[in-house]
Amino acid sequence: MKTVQTKAKIISNKKIKENYWHLEFESAIIAKNALPGQFVNIRVGHGFVPLLRRPISIYAVKGVKVKLFYQAVGTGTQSLSQRKSGELLDLIGPLGNGFDYRQAVKAKDARSILIAGGMGVAPLFFLAEKIKTSQPLVLIGAKTQKQILCMQEFKKLGCTVKLATDDGSLGFKGKVTDLLKLVLGQTKGLGLFSCGPRPMLKRVSEISCENKIPAQLSLEEHLACGTGACLGCVVATKSGYKRVCKDGPVFSSKELTW
Amino acid sequence: MVSQIKPNLSIKIGNLDLKNPVMVASGTFGYAEEFKDFMDLKKLGAIVTKTITLKGRHGNLPPRTCETPAGMLNSIGLENPGMDKFIQEKLPFLKKLAIPIIVSIAAEESPDEFVTLIKQLDKLAEVSAIELNISCPNLQKDKLISQDAGDTFKLVSAVRQLTQKCLITKLSPNVNSIVDIASAAQNAGSNAVALINTLGGMSIDVNKRVPKLGSWVGGLSGPAIRPVAVKMVWETYNKIKIPIIGMGGIMDIESALEFFIAGATAISIGTANFINPRVSLEIICGLKQYMVDNNIQNLSNLIGRLKACKE
Ligand SMILES: Cc1cc2nc3c(=O)[nH]c(=O)nc-3n(C[C@H](O)[C@H](O)[C@H](O)COP(=O)(O)OP(=O)(O)OC[C@H]3O[C@@H](n4cnc5c(N)ncnc54)[C@H](O)[C@@H]3O)c2cc1C
Ligand SMILES: Cc1cc2nc3c(=O)[nH]c(=O)nc-3n(C[C@H](O)[C@H](O)[C@H](O)COP(=O)(O)O)c2cc1C
Ligand code: FES
Numbered sequence: 001m002k003t004v005q006t007k008a009k010i011i012s013n014k015k016i017k018e019n020y021w022h023l024e025f026e027s028a029i030i031a032k033n034a035l036p037g038q039f040v041n042i043r044v045g046h047g048f049v050p051l052l053r054r055p056i057s058i059y060a061v062k063g064v065k066v067k068l069f070y071q072a073v074g075t076g077t078q079s080l081s082q083r084k085s086g087e088l089l090d091l092i093g094p095l096g097n098g099f100d101y102r103q104a105v106k107a108k109d110a111r112s113i114l115i116a117g118g119m120g121v122a123p124l125f126f127l128a129e130k131i132k133t134s135q136p137l138v139l140i141g142a143k144t145q146k147q148i149l150c151m152q153e154f155k156k157l158g159c160t161v162k163l164a165t166d167d168g169s170l171g172f173k174g175k176v177t178d179l180l181k182l183v184l185g186q187t188k189g190l191g192l193f194s195c196g197p198r199p200m201l202k203r204v205s206e207i208s209c210e211n212k213i214p215a216q217l218s219l220e221e222h223l224a225c226g227t228g229a230c231l232g233c234v235v236a237t238k239s240g241y242k243r244v245c246k247d248g249p250v251f252s253s254k255e256l257t258w
Numbered sequence: 259m260v261s262q263i264k265p266n267l268s269i270k271i272g273n274l275d276l277k278n279p280v281m282v283a284s285g286t287f288g289y290a291e292e293f294k295d296f297m298d299l300k301k302l303g304a305i306v307t308k309t310i311t312l313k314g315r316h317g318n319l320p321p322r323t324c325e326t327p328a329g330m331l332n333s334i335g336l337e338n339p340g341m342d343k344f345i346q347e348k349l350p351f352l353k354k355l356a357i358p359i360i361v362s363i364a365a366e367e368s369p370d371e372f373v374t375l376i377k378q379l380d381k382l383a384e385v386s387a388i389e390l391n392i393s394c395p396n397l398q399k400d401k402l403i404s405q406d407a408g409d410t411f412k413l414v415s416a417v418r419q420l421t422q423k424c425l426i427t428k429l430s431p432n433v434n435s436i437v438d439i440a441s442a443a444q445n446a447g448s449n450a451v452a453l454i455n456t457l458g459g460m461s462i463d464v465n466k467r468v469p470k471l472g473s474w475v476g477g478l479s480g481p482a483i484r485p486v487a488v489k490m491v492w493e494t495y496n497k498i499k500i501p502i503i504g505m506g507g508i509m510d511i512e513s514a515l516e517f518f519i520a521g522a523t524a525i526s527i528g529t530a531n532f533i534n535p536r537v538s539l540e541i542i543c544g545l546k547q548y549m550v551d552n553n554i555q556n557l558s559n560l561i562g563r564l565k566a567c568k569e
Binding site for chain 1: 285286288292293295296308309316317320321322323325328329330332334337409416480481529531532533534535536
């Protein structure tokens with residue numbers, strides 16, 4: 001796999017709702033090499049404000065175009081939302097170790113289950129695209145209906161989608177992990193793939209253990225270099241600290257200690 | 259016709275010859291392999307490795323970094339595989355680059371560890387120089403060696419006898435007088451001083467009322483510390499004779515030039531590697547151009563050539 005630092009042309013950068021944005025850029029090399037779960041590290045502003053790059057997952061790839069899906073939450077992602085089509089975006093990618101979905105593609109009787117919390121839909125959507133012929137089951141969770149993301153997009157790929165909201169405004173009332181437990185009572189799970197807040201991932205990990213189904217979890221940590229050099233983004237694993245940006249962001253749940 | 263000069267960027271630090279004065283700072287470039295996709299590593303003046311300790315270290319509790327105004331804090335805590343594994347697993351790649359490799363070392367408990375480490379490194383031809391990191395703020399020590407001129411003198415004298423290799427002493431800015439410490443290193447036989455390591459710092463999440471770093475405090479780096487570093491280089495240049503390797507917030511050619519003019523013989527690029535992995539090579543090009551534009555044939559005619567305001 002080849003990682004590059006490149007200046008990629010922004011094709012579009014559009015608000016889709018509230019503070020959620022889609023940014024599409026052109027980079028043949030990143031498009032060709034990107035795997036689900038990998039990310040790009042972006043110099044979001046001009047000059048040195050903000051100082052560090054911001055990591056955003058690869059959401060979709062089409063030909064030479066790469067699409068990102070992000071939420072403008074702070075100074076960095078807000079700067080990114082101000083970037084205009086036609087501008088060049090300095091980015092490094094594809095970075096990190098993505099999902100291993102070789103087993104998932106071959107699935108017959110059992111299904112892969114994707115569990116997304118909040119913005120966690122971004123890397124999982126790219127994964128779903130790769131394994132869509134195996135008809136994965138997608139569980140999306142959020143606090144309330146308005147924060148449920150990508151439901152239609154997953155459906156368009158042919159995935160079965162189930163929803164969970166804390167307030168019951170849409171789908172199952174409760175945590176997406178409770179929905180997962182319910183689903184596993186009815187469906188044979190082949191493997192779990194998950195991205196979302198840390199407490200949710202921890203719960204997915206426990207469920208994976210109880211049901212003896214392997215789980216791959218995509219983690220977030222604050223990055224400095226994004227290339228594995230600074231050792232700033234580590235998480236605790238059974239074999240010591242590992243780097244989210246290089247050894248991850250996707251880890252097998254068996255590896256992690258919580 | 260105007261004849262263009264061919265600038266000479268080569269410098270000497272002790273017995274170490276560098277083809278250009280731009281190196282990468284310890285802890286910000288891993289073991290160089292992490293950057294091989296982005297640049298031709300062979301063009302660097304030298305590479306300084308992550309600091310290595312005798313035994314491996316797991317490092318500090320995460321989170322270990324946090325962004326601050328024009329800078330960042332880190333509390334990595336010298337995570338490294340230990341000297342034996344470094345020699346087996348990391349050094350072979352560095353050796354193949356055939357450029358000067360400077361190995362940074364530190365002691366965890368007792369200064370005697372430096373003795374063992376240096377004896378090991380002294381035997382290795384691929385190690386061009388040794389940097390004594392006596393200034394890491396992330397080891398939960400009450401006092402660093404480099405915060406005391408006497409301790410600095412004692413340590414550097416002790417290790418000086420053990421090797422002919424070029425010895426560089428890396429200093430902390432968290433001191434009353436950087437000149438006193440740099441002089442102590444010089445008098446004990448250090449071939450150069452590297453300054454500055456990170457400035458002690460802290461950042462708090464006010465909503466959760468918790469420190470943003472897992473180990474509460476860390477070291478500040480990046481543009482925020484540049485003026486502190488430039489001043490320390492300038493002060494030190496006026497008082498010592500050995501070369502200074504300047505660093506602290508160098509982001510581009512302009513900030514690099516500040517250090518040379520203040521008196522640095524060489525510079526190290528740290529945090530900027532995270533933002534632009536190719537920055538060191540861009541600075542080398544920029545330096546050549548500046549020398550051409552200003553008719554400077556040799557770098558020595560730039561180092562420390564600060565003019566008085568009224569000149
Ligand atoms: C591997 C990876 C993939 C990601 N993919 C996406 C994605 O596809 N879409 C999306 O919307 N977000 C994604 N994120 C989270 C995104 O990087 C952060 O929301 C963003 O860095 C926040 O920056 P800010 O300046 O807007 O916020 P601020 O809170 O102002 O940021 C301050 C500092 O904290 C860091 N930071 C804050 N929140 C996070 C976080 N959740 N993860 C990592 N660093 C953080 C910032 O990088 C910055 O250094 C991903 C994070 C990682 C590590
Ligand atoms: C993440 C990180 C890790 C560092 N690790 C080391 C280290 O192991 N040894 C050392 O001597 N300095 C270490 N430093 C300090 C740098 O080498 C340098 O002295 C300092 O960051 C100032 O330069 P800068 O502002 O250009 O980064 C580290 C700095 C950072 C940001
Ligand atoms: S961010 Fe530097 S090692 Fe991961």
